[in-house]
Amino acid sequence: xxxxxxxxxxxxxxxxxxxxxxxxxxxxxxxxxxxxxxxxxxxxxxxxxxxxxxxxxxxxxxxxxxxxxxxxxxxxxxxxxxxxxxxxxxxxxxxxxxxxxxxxxxxxxxxxxxxxxxxxxxxxxxxxxxxxxxxxxxxxxxxxxxxx
Amino acid sequence: xxxxxxxxxxxxxxxxxxxxxxxxxxxxxxxxxxxxxxxxxxxxxxxxxxxxxxxxxxxxxxxxxxxxxxxxxxxxxxxxxxxxxxxxxxxxxxxxxxxxxxxxxxxxxxxxxxxxxxxxxxxxxxxxxxx
Numbered sequence: 001x002x003x004x005x006x007x008x009x010x011x012x013x014x015x016x017x018x019x020x021x022x023x024x025x026x027x028x029x030x031x032x033x034x035x036x037x038x039x040x041x042x043x044x045x046x047x048x049x050x051x052x053x054x055x056x057x058x059x060x061x062x063x064x065x066x067x068x069x070x071x072x073x074x075x076x077x078x079x080x081x082x083x084x085x086x087x088x089x090x091x092x093x094x095x096x097x098x099x100x101x102x103x104x105x106x107x108x109x110x111x112x113x114x115x116x117x118x119x120x121x122x123x124x125x126x127x128x129x130x131x132x133x134x135x136x137x138x139x140x141x142x143x144x145x146x147x148x
Numbered sequence: 149x150x151x152x153x154x155x156x157x158x159x160x161x162x163x164x165x166x167x168x169x170x171x172x173x174x175x176x177x178x179x180x181x182x183x184x185x186x187x188x189x190x191x192x193x194x195x196x197x198x199x200x201x202x203x204x205x206x207x208x209x210x211x212x213x214x215x216x217x218x219x220x221x222x223x224x225x226x227x228x229x230x231x232x233x234x235x236x237x238x239x240x241x242x243x244x245x246x247x248x249x250x251x252x253x254x255x256x257x258x259x260x261x262x263x264x265x266x267x268x269x270x271x272x273x274x275x276x277x278x279x
Contacts, residue, residue, distance in 0.1 A: 042228070045229045047219075047224070047226065047227050047228060048225045048227075049220075049225060050222045050225045051222030051223065058218065060256075061194065061256070062193065062256035063192065065255075094179070094180070094181050095181060096178055096180040098177035099190060125195055125255065126194030126195060126255045127256060
């Protein structure tokens with residue numbers, strides 16, 4: 001239990017460090033939707049919205065073959081992994097190379113458990129949209145109040 | 149002083165890119181490579197469909213502009229990308245045959261083929277042997 005927490009703390013620290021450096025002059029470089037290199041920043045970028053029934057996640061994954069995209073949900077944790085193929089190099093002179101390629105993996109922890117059987121995902125125009133319904137036991141329930 | 153004036157004239161066509169609100173417009177990442185046939189530009193524009201992407205070439209400046217739609221159900225809990233539009237401009241060399249430009253959009257990636265004009269293509273010259 002202790003070691004688990006330690007790892008998590010380290011992960012939080014690393015993220016915070018990333019966050020600090022993001023504002024320190026490498027702004028445009030780190031803001032590119034895909035960056036070559038390993039582990040420099042979080043990929044893919046996600047937006048998450050929430051309502052009483054569930055979470056709605058959008059991830060920017062341009063040019064990723066949906067067949068190479070892997071998603072799994074355990075409890076309240078969502079894991080996204082995949083690979084973006086590299087452009088071939090033969091007979092080409094590169095003028096600009098800002099889009100990266102390679103493997104990625106991202107784990108997102110949501111505040112409450114997810115009903116893994118009802119998760120829906122759709123990939124369109126380079127954006128992955130995932131609907132994550134909350135598990136039955138954590139959904140808000142309306143309780144009728146009787147007037148006496 | 150003269151130096152400053154020079155910069156202004158150079159950037160005249162590009163000012164639109166700077167003026168745009170960075171909160172709403174993202175600069176898409178691009179790859180540009182050249183082959184014997186022409187230039188190919190590959191840009192990441194996730195979330196943009198064909199009808200919301202505008203490409204034009206005007207006076208040697210290529211403009212890529214796109215609008216992406218976003219889900220607005222529920223309340224925002226985590227936001228890592230806020231921009232809903234893409235905008236970027238490039239100055240193209242004169243040696244391209246812009247009339248034969250081809251564009252293709254697939255999985256949020258735009259591929260633009262800009263063929264070189266005949267005059268700019270490398271040519272092999274056969275050497276005749278004279279006896």
